[in-house]
Amino acid sequence: MARLPLYRRVLVDMADRALLTVSSVALAEAAGVNSAKVRKDLSYLGSYGIRGVGYDVDGLIQTISRVLGLTSDRAVCIVGVGHLGRALADYPGFAERGFRLVALFDPDEELLGAEVAGVRVSHPDAIEVSVAAEDVAIAILAVPAQVAQPMTERLVNAGITSILNFTPRVLSVPAGVSVRKVDLSVELEILAFHEHQRLGAVPVRGLDAVAELDDLGHASAG
Amino acid sequence: MARLPLYRRVLVDMADRALLTVSSVALAEAAGVNSAKVRKDLSYLGSYGIRGVGYDVDGLIQTISRVLGLTSDRAVCIVGVGHLGRALADYPGFAERGFRLVALFDPDEELLGAEVAGVRVSHPDAIEVSVAAEDVAIAILAVPAQVAQPMTERLVNAGITSILNFTPRVLSVPAGVSVRKVDLSVELEILAFHEHQRLGAVPVRGLDAVAELDDLGHASAG
DNA sequence: TTTTGTGAACTCCTTCACAGCT
DNA sequence: AGCTGTGAAGGAGTTCACAAAA
Numbered sequence: 001m002a003r004l005p006l007y008r009r010v011l012v013d014m015a016d017r018a019l020l021t022v023s024s025v026a027l028a029e030a031a032g033v034n035s036a037k038v039r040k041d042l043s044y045l046g047s048y049g050i051r052g053v054g055y056d057v058d059g060l061i062q063t064i065s066r067v068l069g070l071t072s073d074r075a076v077c078i079v080g081v082g083h084l085g086r087a088l089a090d091y092p093g094f095a096e097r098g099f100r101l102v103a104l105f106d107p108d109e110e111l112l113g114a115e116v117a118g119v120r121v122s123h124p125d126a127i128e129v130s131v132a133a134e135d136v137a138i139a140i141l142a143v144p145a146q147v148a149q150p151m152t153e154r155l156v157n158a159g160i161t162s163i164l165n166f167t168p169r170v171l172s173v174p175a176g177v178s179v180r181k182v183d184l185s186v187e188l189e190i191l192a193f194h195e196h197q198r199l200g201a202v203p204v205r206g207l208d209a210v211a212e213l214d215d216l217g218h219a220s221a222g
Numbered sequence: 223m224a225r226l227p228l229y230r231r232v233l234v235d236m237a238d239r240a241l242l243t244v245s246s247v248a249l250a251e252a253a254g255v256n257s258a259k260v261r262k263d264l265s266y267l268g269s270y271g272i273r274g275v276g277y278d279v280d281g282l283i284q285t286i287s288r289v290l291g292l293t294s295d296r297a298v299c300i301v302g303v304g305h306l307g308r309a310l311a312d313y314p315g316f317a318e319r320g321f322r323l324v325a326l327f328d329p330d331e332e333l334l335g336a337e338v339a340g341v342r343v344s345h346p347d348a349i350e351v352s353v354a355a356e357d358v359a360i361a362i363l364a365v366p367a368q369v370a371q372p373m374t375e376r377l378v379n380a381g382i383t384s385i386l387n388f389t390p391r392v393l394s395v396p397a398g399v400s401v402r403k404v405d406l407s408v409e410l411e412i413l414a415f416h417e418h419q420r421l422g423a424v425p426v427r428g429l430d431a432v433a434e435l436d437d438l439g440h441a442s443a444g
Numbered sequence: 445t446t447t448t449g450t451g452a453a454c455t456c457c458t459t460c461a462c463a464g465c466t
Numbered sequence: 467a468g469c470t471g472t473g474a475a476g477g478a479g480t481t482c483a484c485a486a487a488a
Contacts, residue, residue, distance in 0.1 A: 069418025196291025
């Protein structure tokens with residue numbers, strides 16, 4: 001369930017505020033979803049709620065973390081050390097959630113050997129060796145669009161099985177490799193569409209309301 | 223439809239490669255979706271296809287752009303000029319798609335007056351004046367989590383009606399304001415979950431397969 | 445009495461399959 | 467012959483509503 005990370009974060013916030021238990025209604029409100037949905041989602045993890053009381057905040061955090069596989073650190077690498085790659089490398093949220101940045105790759109000679117976020121930038125030629133040596137399964141792709149597909153193939157060949165794709169390209173990967181896409185332009189275009197609608201543009205029959213809460217299913221070949 | 227921006231980009235790629243027409247099958251393949259879905263989506267825009275031939279690439283780009291409201295430039299501002307805000311400001315995809323960066327806000331005194339991506343950084347106190355003066359409707363929120371909600375309220379009061387939220391917080395906004403969320407940690411956690419599953423973790427009954435292509439519906443109050 | 449857990453209804457999206465146009 | 471447009475079937479996720487537990 002893609003909502004578990006969201007619940008988990010909301011719960012961590014609550015734990016920080018010294019809350020011991022939450023009801024499905026309270027959790028739903030904080031996460032911005034329906035309470036029945038919360039109960040159904042959590043019921044798939046097993047029966048961890050107490051009727052008449054709610055859920056134990058710390059216990060639920062542990063359970064969700066375990067299901068998501070966040071109990072151990074995971075090595076990640078970033079490919080492409082432009083503005084975006086650099087921002088991602090410096091993003092504190094990664095380390096906080098157990099993602100350990102172990103390698104940065106960029107062919108730019110001026111960057112080679114430089115340190116970003118405490119990690120030295122290597123040439124992409126080192127991908128195969130580094131990925132194998134550090135047992136990296138997750139790669140963050142922040143390269144120019146033209147090299148997105150070839151770089152993806154190289155990463156997959158090197159042993160990468162999960163890719164977080166920041167390029168504006170649909171990546172084709174073999175079965176067994178997961179891809180999540182973050183497309184900044186698409187997000188902005190959807191907001192532009194909302195603005196357009198707000199200003200009384202031609203309503204797309206039957207779909208103007210739908211577009212409000214819809215999203216592309218992030219495809220993956222699992 | 224949240225898929226229109228994706229179709230549009232694929233079509234622009236095709237136009238660059240001098241393709242004149244596309245079949246729903248070809249477009250579907252390039253966009254990574256089912257061809258019936260493509261035909262149904264496009265049929266909502268009107269009948270722009272020619273049976274036996276396909277769709278006119280340029281015509282379709284125009285039609286989608288019109289529906290999405292991408293025919294005119296839209297002013298956007300970025301709030302928070304940390305690593306991420308800076309990377310976003312420099313992102314070339316924004317300008318290419320008709321998003322004009324008109325203001326950057328950050329309270330950091332060392333940044334005030336500095337130029338990033340050709341735009342001077344202003345103090346957040348200038349939000350109200352700038353937003354009104356430049357007719358900005360879209361804001362990109364890249365501030366620390368603690369100030370996400372108060373800053374959101376300030377933006378909404380200033381007249382912002384669409385927010386692209388990069389903070390790890392669920393924003394509460396009045397009806398009529400759209401929010402899209404980009405959460406880097408959540409994306410990584412979902413990939414971690416896939417890795418976890420791959421390594422033979424406890425399958426969450428009935429949901430392990432589902433999680434492969436699921437996603438949070440990006441909520442918005444429209 | 446409060447709140448969970450869940451069968452059942454519902455709603456929406458997706459996919460099929462084919463009639464009809466070019 | 468090829469490909470669109472769409473009614474109908476199918477499937478998946480959401481919400482309702484209530485029985486059961488604390």
